[in-house]
Amino acid sequence: MSAQPVLSPQARTRAVLIDLDGTMVHTAPDIVEAASRMLADFGRAPLPFDTVSSFIGKGVPNLVRRTLEAAALDRQVAMSDGLATFHRHYEQTNGKHGHVFAHVAAGLGELRQLGYRLACVTNKPEALAAPLLLMTGLADHLDLLVAGDSIERMKPDPEPLLHACRLLGVDVECSVLVGDSPVDVSAARAAGMPVFIVSYGYGGPDGPEALQCDALIDSFAKLPALLLPH
DSSP, X not given: OOOSOOSOTTOSSOEEEEOOBTTTEEOHHHHHHHHHHHHHHTTOOXXXXXXXXXXXXXXXXXXXXXXXXXXXXXXXXXXXXXXXHHHHHHHHHTTTSOEEOTTHHHHHHHHHHTTOEEEEEOSSOHHHHHHHHHHHTGGGGOSEEEOTTTSSOOTTSSHHHHHHHHHHTOOGGGEEEEESSHHHHHHHHHHTOOEXXXXXXXXXXXXXXXXXXXXXXXXXXXXXXXXXXX
């Protein structure tokens, strides 16, 4: 994996697209608590933290479906009921138990000072992502939010990344994605843009080192050095 600058020196406008869960904010405690409350409503004990957190990254419907399956409730509880129950609890736990990862806010602030356009591109629904960004103060650093229900497709489809670039007025080849999971790598590769992976996120069972990314970083403070300055 290269630690050299990856954006075109001819680029006049540059953008950094950033995942939310596991990349900017440690949201697993909020999500696992909401899932536990959902299971309690259906008469089941909580699942292990690591089990539920491994379901994060492919959208809420996938997380709820896999949680119900793991709790042997998928034949007893309709997905619509599971989703409604989870959303009700997640509205209460959102932003209450997790925290912003170290150096994220400072790193975003430095990128903005360098003139980069910044967008959060997440599979989390807007009704949950937007309040979380506001509560954490990260919204102040961002130009745009593309949430999991902003358009019809979610990552690993490339369209959310392409959509963000169009709204920002930035060429795809002048942009980079920062994420934490195989979903982010697949989306970036399909969009034709570089992808940086954080070492501390929800990278999957094989760990972040197994992901075929352009750079593995342990802090947002490393981002400016990886990108070409003005």
